[in-house]
Amino acid sequence: MKIKQVSLQDIENLKAIEKQTFRETYASVNNEEHISAYTLKKNKLANKQTPSKTLKETELQPKPKRIRRPATEEQLSNPFHGVKLKQVLEHLVAHYGWAYLGERTNLRCFIYNPTMKSSLGFLRRTTWAREHVEDLYLDMLDETKEEKEEAK
Incomplete structure (x- = not known):
């Protein structure tokens, strides 16, 4: 098994590359979330219809009311x-x-x-x-x- 010697410069270069890729991925994800949250807020304030990308169609529909069952005779007599x-x-x-x-x-x-x-x-x-x-x-x-x- 051959061990390769690595210089300090190589290690620092690898760390810099990792940091840069992390920053790029984090910035792109964070920016997308920020933009979608901003557009949602803006659309709600302006009472405009939100784009389909930000909200699912099920969230746009009103939730059905819970149907209550009538009380049984046994419950009413209790x-x-x-x-x-x-x-x-x-x-x-x-x-x-x-x-x-x-x-x-x-x-x-x-x-x-x-x-x-x-x-x-x-x-x-x-x-x-x-x-x-x-x-x-x-x-x-x-x-x-x-x-x-x-x-x-």
Whole structure:
């Protein structure tokens, strides 16, 4: 195997060639991106139709709206359908108050310095506590139905 000696001048020439080719390729790519971004911005400002080179035809067409399915009978009969945990807790606090909730559920988030934010954070992290509060909400709904029926 024969080893060829390379001078420092040869190495510097190779480095210069590599740098020049890198600069040329980077400059051409960067210039094309700059021009296309500039033309897009200019066309949007002038409300002109953009050339087909810059935007695909699918981007020019409006996106179709998402079609929502109607709620099923099972969902409509579920008392939690469309009701968020925050709304459940707000109804319970308005109906019973924090003191009763703390006494009935024995949860620290309802007993010591109860706030909506801390209670929601605890209930979202703890499934057993959330289920307990949901059961209490169902009981409250049953009570209000009975009260309405008695009033009639």
